[in-house]
Amino acid sequence: MMPLPIPPLRLAAPPLSGRADAATTLSAVARLVASGTAVSKAELGPAAGLARTTVSGAVDELLARGVLRLNGTRPTPGRGRPADRLELSPDSGVVLLADVGAHGAHLAVVDLSQRVLGHTHVLVDVRDGPETVLDLIETAFDALLPDGAVRAVVIGLPGPVDGQLGQPVRPPIMPGWHAYPVVERLRRRHGCPVVLENDVNLRALGEARALPPDQSPLLFVKVGTGIGGGLITQDGALHHGADGAAGDIGHIRVRGAPDVVCVCGNVGCIEAVASAHAIARRRGVDVTDLRALIAHGDTEALALVREAAGLVGEVVATLVHFANPARVTIGGSVTAASDELLAGVRSVVYQRALPLATRNLVLTGSTLGEYAGLAGAAVLGIEQVLSPAVVPTLNPTPRRAHTVKSCRACPRRIGPPGTSRLAQVPPTGS
Numbered sequence: 001m002m003p004l005p006i007p008p009l010r011l012a013a014p015p016l017s018g019r020a021d022a023a024t025t026l027s028a029v030a031r032l033v034a035s036g037t038a039v040s041k042a043e044l045g046p047a048a049g050l051a052r053t054t055v056s057g058a059v060d061e062l063l064a065r066g067v068l069r070l071n072g073t074r075p076t077p078g079r080g081r082p083a084d085r086l087e088l089s090p091d092s093g094v095v096l097l098a099d100v101g102a103h104g105a106h107l108a109v110v111d112l113s114q115r116v117l118g119h120t121h122v123l124v125d126v127r128d129g130p131e132t133v134l135d136l137i138e139t140a141f142d143a144l145l146p147d148g149a150v151r152a153v154v155i156g157l158p159g160p161v162d163g164q165l166g167q168p169v170r171p172p173i174m175p176g177w178h179a180y181p182v183v184e185r186l187r188r189r190h191g192c193p194v195v196l197e198n199d200v201n202l203r204a205l206g207e208a209r210a211l212p213p214d215q216s217p218l219l220f221v222k223v224g225t226g227i228g229g230g231l232i233t234q235d236g237a238l239h240h241g242a243d244g245a246a247g248d249i250g251h252i253r254v255r256g257a258p259d260v261v262c263v264c265g266n267v268g269c270i271e272a273v274a275s276a277h278a279i280a281r282r283r284g285v286d287v288t289d290l291r292a293l294i295a296h297g298d299t300e301a302l303a304l305v306r307e308a309a310g311l312v313g314e315v316v317a318t319l320v321h322f323a324n325p326a327r328v329t330i331g332g333s334v335t336a337a338s339d340e341l342l343a344g345v346r347s348v349v350y351q352r353a354l355p356l357a358t359r360n361l362v363l364t365g366s367t368l369g370e371y372a373g374l375a376g377a378a379v380l381g382i383e384q385v386l387s388p389a390v391v392p393t394l395n396p397t398p399r400r401a402h403t404v405k406s407c408r409a410c411p412r413r414i415g416p417p418g419t420s421r422l423a424q425v426p427p428t429g430s
């Protein structure tokens with residue numbers, strides 16, 4: 001099959017104190033192995049800051065629970081006997097990922113060592129409502145599902161979500177989804193933890209964890225059908241805010257913008273004047289035709305994109321002053337279609353923001369493109385399974401062969417292949 005072009009993703013390990021309880025210790029040891037930071041008992045002690053006997057007990061339990069397995073030995077120069085090499089067991093189960101956009105969803109199944117076992121793309125329109133869309137996604141998951149226990153499900157939706165309640169909250173472009181029990185429905189079906197997240201937050205997390213730690217704080221701004229943002233903190237975590245609304249920047253009002261009424265009912269929101277929808281409306285075409293016009297260098301369309309870039313730049317300059325990110329990533333379909341947007345945003349930000357906030361600022365396009373959301377979902381799902389709440393409940397699953405399902409859509413969807421076996425890199429630390 002065509003592998004997804006997702007590079008190795010960094011996992012965070014929970015910080016440990018001397019008084020860490022058994023569950024936290026299990027979680028830390030599992031994540032250190034999963035991230036490749038420490039792969040033997042001898043390395044785990046110093047990496048986790050734990051006594052050898054504590055590490056030894058945790059490793060034995062993780063082996064018994066089928067989370068870890070031994071894979072050969074690792075030479076220990078000058079210390080005699082080679083050390084047993086630990087790795088995530090391929091039988092430790094799988095995580096289901098769904099990145100749902102306004103008009104389509106990317107789905108994938110990964111194991112805990114980030115191996116993509118299968119993926120597919122589903123044409124869905126979120127305006128059809130939750131029953132129709134989730135029916136389609138569940139059917140696609142069933143077709144994709146390898147023979148492994150499902151340990152977690154992560155789903156991203158293009159609107160505001162309440163992660164605690166597991167429900168969308170008055171999503172402007174998703175009629176019928178308000179307060180729909182998305183998490184409850186998937187939890188009942190799969191009998192495992194389910195994480196609901198905003199789609200732009202997933203992209204932000206995916207980008208940040210595919211980059212070195214010094215590229216965070218990272219601000220991700222999506223300029224597509226809608227406009228949204230996601231903020232990753234210095235230690236690589238999603239910043240949700242008190243109610244999960246952090247980063248929902250589409251309804252910030254911009255100075256000098258046309259008086260267009262937004263889907264939210266207000267006037268002059270950035271989304272209402274600078275999104276792909278807004279640009280397409282002003283050009284008198286639909287969003288698909290707009291992309292074609294931009295790609296063919298239509299002067300009128302490009303002038304509208306430049307105008308939108310100026311407005312987005314105003315908003316980004318304000319956010320840069322507030323959050324002082326190391327990196328701003330501008331993603332979404334308008335950015336993908338033309339360099340004009342990124343160039344326009346860049347010039348406004350460097351012109352308007354103060355030198356201290358932009359001295360080391362990297363302002364660039366997305367490195368993962370349309371698969372950034374799946375990458376972020378993989379991070380959340382794997383960290384969820386290896387969390388203190390879940391790791392102690394895992395049990396060995398019968399050894400069965402994983403069938404890697406093929407994706408017929410891929411050859412025309414994505415270009416050159418990346419790596420299918422996603423290797424490991426050290427975590428962010430804390």
Ligand SMILES: [Zn+2]
Pocket residue numbers: 250251262263264265266269271272
């Ligand atoms: Zn609005």
Ligand SMILES: [Zn+2]
Pocket residue numbers: 002119120121407408409410411413
């Ligand atoms: Zn594909």
